[in-house]
Amino acid sequence: MLHHTGKYRTYAHNLRLAALLCLTAGFVNGAGFLSFYVLTTNVTGHVALFAEKLAIADFPAAGTVGLWMLLFLGGAMVSSFIIGKVGKEHRFAYTISLCIEIVILLFVAVYGTNMPQSVTNTRLLAGCLLFAMGLQNAMVSMVSGSVVRTTHLTGIFTDLGIDLSALLQINKTEDARLLRQRVFLRLAIIFFFFLGCVTAAYWYPVFKLKEFFIPAAILIVVMFYDIFRFRIHKVVLRLKRR
Numbered sequence: 001m002l003h004h005t006g007k008y009r010t011y012a013h014n015l016r017l018a019a020l021l022c023l024t025a026g027f028v029n030g031a032g033f034l035s036f037y038v039l040t041t042n043v044t045g046h047v048a049l050f051a052e053k054l055a056i057a058d059f060p061a062a063g064t065v066g067l068w069m070l071l072f073l074g075g076a077m078v079s080s081f082i083i084g085k086v087g088k089e090h091r092f093a094y095t096i097s098l099c100i101e102i103v104i105l106l107f108v109a110v111y112g113t114n115m116p117q118s119v120t121n122t123r124l125l126a127g128c129l130l131f132a133m134g135l136q137n138a139m140v141s142m143v144s145g146s147v148v149r150t151t152h153l154t155g156i157f158t159d160l161g162i163d164l165s166a167l168l169q170i171n172k173t174e175d176a177r178l179l180r181q182r183v184f185l186r187l188a189i190i191f192f193f194f195l196g197c198v199t200a201a202y203w204y205p206v207f208k209l210k211e212f213f214i215p216a217a218i219l220i221v222v223m224f225y226d227i228f229r230f231r232i233h234k235v236v237l238r239l240k241r242r
Helices: 011-036 044-055 059-086 091-114 119-143 154-169 173-241
Strands: none
Touching: 011 119, 011 173, 044 059, 059 091, 059 119, 091 119, 091 173, 154 173
């Protein structure tokens, strides 16, 4: 999923990446909202909230919301900087961003479970999740060539509407096949994000903040997927030769 970039990247790579990382983002979105009453995977709603706090002169709250938006931006910048420095063609460039995200999710799960209840701690953990989702969104966008975005659905629904309209009007068989692939990919993104949200909401009464161990585990699978798949393929080839 992360090993192939550019012309070597296929539709199947993007579909697998979308399934696992949209599931992760949906999980973080659902668990984050139930834990902190904050949307932790995008900044669209925070812009309105920021403006509202400024309008009523609640500057401390406006500062917090502004900081959350900057943290999402900062996560995207850090991820992009790492990938740019290491090189887009190197798989480990994306692995570094994933490792940072995993550490953040584990921190939220462990510290959040044992932290004293306070407004400051709640804002801190929400900010950590926004930074992590900024990391993920930039990383996925760069590895997939901006084909897959995992942390929010506004643009995905817009693109899906455009593609469905084009599919109804198209005549060429090859173009229709590519359009159907794009439609299916966008539907997969929506489905797995929604599945992550629903699963997080269903399990939240039992696990509370420990739920964040689950998206961390999914990211570990993503990180080692290519290595395991390659080794399994080699074992299968050896068995066939025998």
